[in-house]
Amino acid sequence: MYVMSSTPNVLVYLLVMSYCVVKIACRVEFTNIKCNSEDKEFSDFEYCYLKSVNRSYKYLSLKVNLFQVPVTKFSTKFGLYKRFSGYKPFLYNFTVNGCNFLKRPKSFPVVSYFYEIFKDYSNMNHSCPYDHDIIVDKLTIERINNRFSKTLTFPEGDYMFEFHFLAYGINRAVVKVYFTLS
Numbered sequence: 001m002y003v004m005s006s007t008p009n010v011l012v013y014l015l016v017m018s019y020c021v022v023k024i025a026c027r028v029e030f031t032n033i034k035c036n037s038e039d040k041e042f043s044d045f046e047y048c049y050l051k052s053v054n055r056s057y058k059y060l061s062l063k064v065n066l067f068q069v070p071v072t073k074f075s076t077k078f079g080l081y082k083r084f085s086g087y088k089p090f091l092y093n094f095t096v097n098g099c100n101f102l103k104r105p106k107s108f109p110v111v112s113y114f115y116e117i118f119k120d121y122s123n124m125n126h127s128c129p130y131d132h133d134i135i136v137d138k139l140t141i142e143r144i145n146n147r148f149s150k151t152l153t154f155p156e157g158d159y160m161f162e163f164h165f166l167a168y169g170i171n172r173a174v175v176k177v178y179f180t181l182s
């Protein structure tokens with residue numbers, strides 16, 4: 001695994017950009033989710049959606065069917081994008097060897113930071129191999145709000161998380177989660 005961001009620069013940038021530090025002023029809202037299978041022989045999405053139950057209760061759920069189990073090797077490319085005119089890469093861009101990471105999450109602090117957001121909502125939270133479908137169940141906006149406002153902070157705006165899931169070096173699925181910070 002290798003983190004391609006230069007850590008000191010990121011820290012300086014985050015300090016300078018810490019506008020959302022006042023918790024009350026900083027809200028996260030999901031705005032959209034897109035899931036695409038790039039290889040339907042390998043995996044496909046059974047579902048993938050955002051749901052608004054009411055103003056305060058919103059969540060994200062998805063399920064991926066894996067057709068070639070066990071999966072013993074995978075990696076994830078992760079990018080954070082911020083919208084200026086079009087979505088531009090913003091701060092985070094890294095590739096992680098998933099099986100190595102899951103063996104020792106504490107050795108990869110930046111990846112852990114993002115993984116912590118959804119790990120308790122997913123059946124992905126164990127080491128390789130995977131021999132079952134992957135679920136993220138009702139990941140709430142509260143969870144993400146807590147994560148963002150209590151730890152790192154970002155300027156207001158529209159953002160997108162983009163994940164590419166590769167198994168055996170081949171891109172199999174892309175998930176994009178859009179959200180706003182206000």
Ligand SMILES: *[C@@H]1O[C@H](CO)[C@@H](O)[C@H](O)[C@H]1NC(C)=O
Nearest residue numbers: 052053054055056057058059
């Ligand atoms: C929103 O929905 C959740 C789940 O049904 C419920 O527990 C909560 O009380 C609701 N909140 C409001 C403000 O209606």
Ligand SMILES: *[C@@H]1O[C@H](CO)[C@@H](O)[C@H](O)[C@H]1NC(C)=O
Nearest residue numbers: 004079080089090092093094
């Ligand atoms: C991420 O980094 C790689 C390697 O430095 C580069 O090729 C790629 O274009 C970058 N992607 C984004 C979204 O910044």
Ligand SMILES: *[C@@H]1O[C@H](CO)[C@@H](O)[C@H](O)[C@H]1NC(C)=O
Nearest residue numbers: 119120121122123125126127
């Ligand atoms: C994975 O998440 C489930 C559901 O929250 C939890 O019960 C389980 O202990 C977690 N497993 C690990 C290895 O963290």
